[in-house]
Amino acid sequence: MQRDVNAPRRRPGDALPRVSGGYRVEVLPSIATLSRAMWEELAPADDPMWSRGLFTAMERGGIGPEGYAYLVVREHARVRAVLPVCRFRELRLDGLVGPAERRFLTPVERLFPRLLRVPALLCGNLLGQGHVLTEGGPPGEEVQRLLVDAVLAYARRERLGTVVFKDFAPAELAPLRTTLRRAGFSFAPGLxxxxxxxxHASFDDYLAALPAKPRRNARSKMRAFRARSDLRIEILDQFEELLPRILALYRQVMDRADQFLDVLDASFLEAVHAGTEPRRRLVACFQGDTLVAFLLCLFAGTGAVGARIGLDYRLAHDARLYHIVHYAAIDLALASGCDRIRFAQTAYTPKREFGCDLIPQSYAITHLRPGRRAVLRRVLPRALSAGRIRALGPHLAAATDTPPPGPGPHPPSPPDTERPTHAPS
Structure with missing residues (x-):
C-alpha cells in the first residue's frame, strides 16, 4: 500500500544522526517530553505566548497544524537549543498575504496547483513571535548549522516540501541568517x-501621557460607551460557560480577516481555560446577560498579551467596542504590574493611537525542491511585501525603523473599528 505523503512518521525521541564534537539533534513529539525546568530556563520569561501551558493547549487544539515537534540540540547531556516546529498537511501560503496579493498569486496557483497549498513545516511559534530557545544568548555557529540541517532533514523525513521560519524579530533571525541563506532560504518582511x-502608575496616568489628540479620542470613546446604560465591562477569571459565545464572536472577526494562518477552536480555548499557565483573564463586555465583545488576555512575568478578540458587529461601531476592550486590557495590565502588553498583528491605526510601537518581524522560506524553491523565491517575497505595505499603510516607516524608547508618534484619529489584517487580536 502506498503511504500517504502527508502522514507524519512519528518516532518519539528519534535522534537524527550524531555529528562530531558530541552534538546530536533529537526530535521530541510533544511539549510533555521536555522537562518543565529546562523549558522555563530557556523560554522568554515575560512572554505568555511561550508559556509551556500554551504549547500544551496548541497541541490539544485543532487550530491548523496536524502535528507538532521540538528539535533539541544537545552537547553530550546539555541542551544547547530548542526549536518548536509544526506540521501542516496543506498550508495555504496565500493565507499569509491579503486579498489583493492573493489575486496576484492566482496565475501561479493555476500553473502550479500545489505550490501555494503545500505540505509545510513551520518553525518557531504558530501563535507568537519566533525564537530559537538557547541559554546565554544567540546559538553558536555549530549549533546554528546543526539546527538548520536538522530542520531540513526533518522536513524531508516527513515529506514536507515548504519550510518557513515565521515571525522572527531582527535580533532573533540575525544569528541564523547566514546559515539559512547558505541552506537556500530567502527572506521577506512579515507583519x-x-x-x-x-x-504608568494608573490608567489615568497612561491617558494623561498620550498626545493631545489620542487622549481626546480615548476619552470621547469612553464617554460614548458609558452613555450606553445597557453595556458593561467585567474582568473574569472563570469563563468556561461563555466559551461557545466567545467562539462565535471570534468567528465574526475571523470572517472579516484579510489574512489567516491559525483559527482557534473550542478544544484550544478549553485547554487554555483549564490550564494553570499562562495566567489568563477575560475582558468581557456584556449587553444585559449577552457577551458582545471580549479580549482574551494572557500574562507571564511582567509581560501581557491581548491574545484574541471577538466582537458583535451589530453594535461594535456605535459602542466603540474594539477600543473599549483594549483600554480595559491596558488598565488590567497596569493593575497586574506589567511593563508591556502586546496586541499582535492587526489594526495598526488604532494600536498606534494607543501608543504601541511596531516590532519588525521577518519570514525565512525555502522549498526542498530546487525548481519550486526558485518559483517561491521569485513570487512569495513580493506578495508578502505587498501585503505588508497594504496592511501598514501610513505606518510603514514606523514598522521599519527601530522602535523608540517610548510611545512613538501618533497618526490621525482612526475609525472606530478596522478590518483585521491577520489572525486577529
Whole structure:
C-alpha cells in the first residue's frame, strides 16, 4: 500500500544522526517530553505566548497544524537549543498575504496547483513571535548549522516540501541568517507585532501621557460607551460557560480577516481555560446577560498579551467596542504590574493611537525542491511585501525603523473599528 505523503512518521525521541564534537539533534513529539525546568530556563520569561501551558493547549487544539515537534540540540547531556516546529498537511501560503496579493498569486496557483497549498513545516511559534530557545544568548555557529540541517532533514523525513521560519524579530533571525541563506532560504518582511510599553502608575496616568489628540479620542470613546446604560465591562477569571459565545464572536472577526494562518477552536480555548499557565483573564463586555465583545488576555512575568478578540458587529461601531476592550486590557495590565502588553498583528491605526510601537518581524522560506524553491523565491517575497505595505499603510516607516524608547508618534484619529489584517487580536 502506498503511504500517504502527508502522514507524519512519528518516532518519539528519534535522534537524527550524531555529528562530531558530541552534538546530536533529537526530535521530541510533544511539549510533555521536555522537562518543565529546562523549558522555563530557556523560554522568554515575560512572554505568555511561550508559556509551556500554551504549547500544551496548541497541541490539544485543532487550530491548523496536524502535528507538532521540538528539535533539541544537545552537547553530550546539555541542551544547547530548542526549536518548536509544526506540521501542516496543506498550508495555504496565500493565507499569509491579503486579498489583493492573493489575486496576484492566482496565475501561479493555476500553473502550479500545489505550490501555494503545500505540505509545510513551520518553525518557531504558530501563535507568537519566533525564537530559537538557547541559554546565554544567540546559538553558536555549530549549533546554528546543526539546527538548520536538522530542520531540513526533518522536513524531508516527513515529506514536507515548504519550510518557513515565521515571525522572527531582527535580533532573533540575525544569528541564523547566514546559515539559512547558505541552506537556500530567502527572506521577506512579515507583519510587525504591536507592543505598548507601560510605565504608568494608573490608567489615568497612561491617558494623561498620550498626545493631545489620542487622549481626546480615548476619552470621547469612553464617554460614548458609558452613555450606553445597557453595556458593561467585567474582568473574569472563570469563563468556561461563555466559551461557545466567545467562539462565535471570534468567528465574526475571523470572517472579516484579510489574512489567516491559525483559527482557534473550542478544544484550544478549553485547554487554555483549564490550564494553570499562562495566567489568563477575560475582558468581557456584556449587553444585559449577552457577551458582545471580549479580549482574551494572557500574562507571564511582567509581560501581557491581548491574545484574541471577538466582537458583535451589530453594535461594535456605535459602542466603540474594539477600543473599549483594549483600554480595559491596558488598565488590567497596569493593575497586574506589567511593563508591556502586546496586541499582535492587526489594526495598526488604532494600536498606534494607543501608543504601541511596531516590532519588525521577518519570514525565512525555502522549498526542498530546487525548481519550486526558485518559483517561491521569485513570487512569495513580493506578495508578502505587498501585503505588508497594504496592511501598514501610513505606518510603514514606523514598522521599519527601530522602535523608540517610548510611545512613538501618533497618526490621525482612526475609525472606530478596522478590518483585521491577520489572525486577529
Amino acid at each position: 510587525p507585532d504591536t507592543e505598548l510599553r507601560l510605565g
